[in-house]
Amino acid sequence: MSDITFTPSELTKYIYKKLNQDEYLNSFQLIGEVSNHSSPPSGHHYFVIKDDESLIKCVLFSRGIGKENLKDGTQIIAEGKMSIYQPRGEIQFIAEKILVQGEGTLQQKFEKLKAELEAQGLFDQSRKREIPKMPKRVAIVTSKTGSVIQDIINVIERRYPNLKLIIADTRVQGNDAADSIVQSISLINDLNNIDVIILARGGGSLEDLWPFNEEIVAREIFKSKIPVISAIGHETDFTISDLVADLRAPTPSAAAEIISPEKESLNELINLKLKELDISFNLIIDSFKNRFFMSMDRVLNYKIETSINNFKINSLTNNLIINLESKIKEIKFKLENFENSLNHLDIDKMFSKGFFLTQLKSDKSIVKDFKNINKGDHILISNFNETLEAETLEIKKDKGD
Amino acid sequence: MDNNSFEDKLKELEKTVRKLEEEELTLDQSKILYKEGIRLAKECNKLLNETELEITELKKEIENTDLQD
Numbered sequence: 486m487s488d489i490t491f492t493p494s495e496l497t498k499y500i501y502k503k504l505n506q507d508e509y510l511n512s513f514q515l516i517g518e519v520s521n522h523s524s525p526p527s528g529h530h531y532f533v534i535k536d537d538e539s540l541i542k543c544v545l546f547s548r549g550i551g552k553e554n555l556k557d558g559t560q561i562i563a564e565g566k567m568s569i570y571q572p573r574g575e576i577q578f579i580a581e582k583i584l585v586q587g588e589g590t591l592q593q594k595f596e597k598l599k600a601e602l603e604a605q606g607l608f609d610q611s612r613k614r615e616i617p618k619m620p621k622r623v624a625i626v627t628s629k630t631g632s633v634i635q636d637i638i639n640v641i642e643r644r645y646p647n648l649k650l651i652i653a654d655t656r657v658q659g660n661d662a663a664d665s666i667v668q669s670i671s672l673i674n675d676l677n678n679i680d681v682i683i684l685a686r687g688g689g690s691l692e693d694l695w696p697f698n699e700e701i702v703a704r705e706i707f708k709s710k711i712p713v714i715s716a717i718g719h720e721t722d723f724t725i726s727d728l729v730a731d732l733r734a735p736t737p738s739a740a741a742e743i744i745s746p747e748k749e750s751l752n753e754l755i756n757l758k759l760k761e762l763d764i765s766f767n768l769i770i771d772s773f774k775n776r777f778f779m780s781m782d783r784v785l786n787y788k789i790e791t792s793i794n795n796f797k798i799n800s801l802t803n804n805l806i807i808n809l810e811s812k813i814k815e816i817k818f819k820l821e822n823f824e825n826s827l828n829h830l831d832i833d834k835m836f837s838k839g840f841f842l843t844q845l846k847s848d849k850s851i852v853k854d855f856k857n858i859n860k861g862d863h864i865l866i867s868n869f870n871e872t873l874e875a876e877t878l879e880i881k882k883d884k885g886d
Numbered sequence: 887m888d889n890n891s892f893e894d895k896l897k898e899l900e901k902t903v904r905k906l907e908e909e910e911l912t913l914d915q916s917k918i919l920y921k922e923g924i925r926l927a928k929e930c931n932k933l934l935n936e937t938e939l940e941i942t943e944l945k946k947e948i949e950n951t952d953l954q955d
Contacts, residue, residue: 619891619892619893619896621891621893624944629943638939638941641939642938642939645934646937646938646939647891647892647933647934647937648939648940649940649941649942650939650940650941650942651942651943651944651947652941652942652943652944653943653944654943654944654945669944672944672948673944675948676944676947676948676951748934748935751892751896751930751934752931752934752935754896755896755899755927755930755931755934758896758899758900758903758923758927759923759924759927761903761907762902762903762906762920762923762924762927765903765906765907765920766906766916766917766919766920769906769911769913769916770913770916773913
């Protein structure tokens with residue numbers, strides 16, 4: 486058991502609040518038979534609406550509409566909301582407008598026709614035709630003076646102007662609107678060269694949009710050989726025409742977008758195709774080149790190799806001649822050097838060890854011993870590149886002395 | 887009806903690219919296709935970017951059609 490407690494006044498206040506917050510009970514139509522109608526001097530009307538099983542207490546305040554429809558036994562539609570009469574804790578319906586049922590409200594007519602046409606298959610998904618992606622000739626069924634046609638033209642001009650618009654000036658409001666719409670659709674079908682029809686109208690009340698809920702319009706759309714896009718009112722407005730049409734666009738501008746691809750994406754597509762064209766062509770050229778080269782391979786290679794070989798041989802020969810001459814020179818030079826080296830070999834070695842060549846200055850004879858050297862003789866002492874002249878001062882015959 | 891529409895040209899361009907990609911062609915044939923593709927792409931581009939929306943009224947359209955008949 487919960488600990489929550491209410492006094493009767495707290496409870497009625499709570500229920501009152503809840504009823505006001507409820508999204509359905511806050512505004513709806515109560516349909517049934519009037520009973521126990523009374524109208525005291527206050528000007529308010531008290532009655533019940535009942536069906537076979539239940540009854541609901543109702544009030545229509547003096548400012549309410551349709552008092553004249555309140556007669557016991559009449560089937561009515563009461564527009565209003567649920568509330569609670571706090572002094573007595575009684576749930577009651579506060580009516581604002583009373584309509585007699587059977588006279589047919591637009592909503593009822595709509596529901597009735599919708600059910601009929603649905604049963605006859607006019608709304609079947611299977612019969613919906615595809616809307617061409619890039620239609621060339623588009624017929625617009627709408628008033629030529631409204632803002633709707635301008636919206637459509639603006640969208641198409643911005644996105645994809647490469648098409649022809651045929652405007653079927655049509656009455657889209659009032660008693661003769663349905664006939665006008667039927668005639669336009671029919672004439673467009675007679676033209677035999679239209680790709681798609683857009684049936685368009687701006688937003689409005691249920692009454693304003695009513696022509697698009699007429700049976701003759703629905704049947705003409707159904708009969709049309711050309712696909713029909715319906716673009717009637719705002720996104721929240723639904724008409725019978727929307728249900729029969731091959732496609733429902735939420736707004737006229739949206740319908741224009743549906744039949745006009747974006748220029749930018751098409752430009753990109755063209756560029757892509759160009760690129761593919763280039764790649765394919767280059768591949769083909771390459772493969773032909775390869776085939777050409779393969780088939781010409783031997784011949785070309787032979788030619789090239791031959792000429793290369795010729796060139797090689799020529800240059801080799803030239804080199805050889807040049808080389809030979811220099812080689813001979815080189816060899817000659819080396820030979821001379823070699824001789825020289827041979828000549829100098831021992832002496833060089835001796836020099837490097839500190840021995841020198843000694844010659845008698847007078848006859849350049851090499852001094853091998855001192856027998857012929859006398860005091861006063863000039864002698865030359867040389868290594869490989871320097872020579873020193875010396876005078877004999879004394880000859881010591883015996884080392885031991 | 888008319889083969890000068892953007893869509894037709896785009897389709898033709900796509901066909902040309904496909905041919906070039908898929909078919910066994912002689913060098914001359916592929917050269918012709920390549921040139922044709924470039925021509926089509928140029929024309930597509932022109933149609934897309936230089937064409938102005940044509941607007942007419944149903945009444946006039948019917949008159950014209952009747953005259954043609």
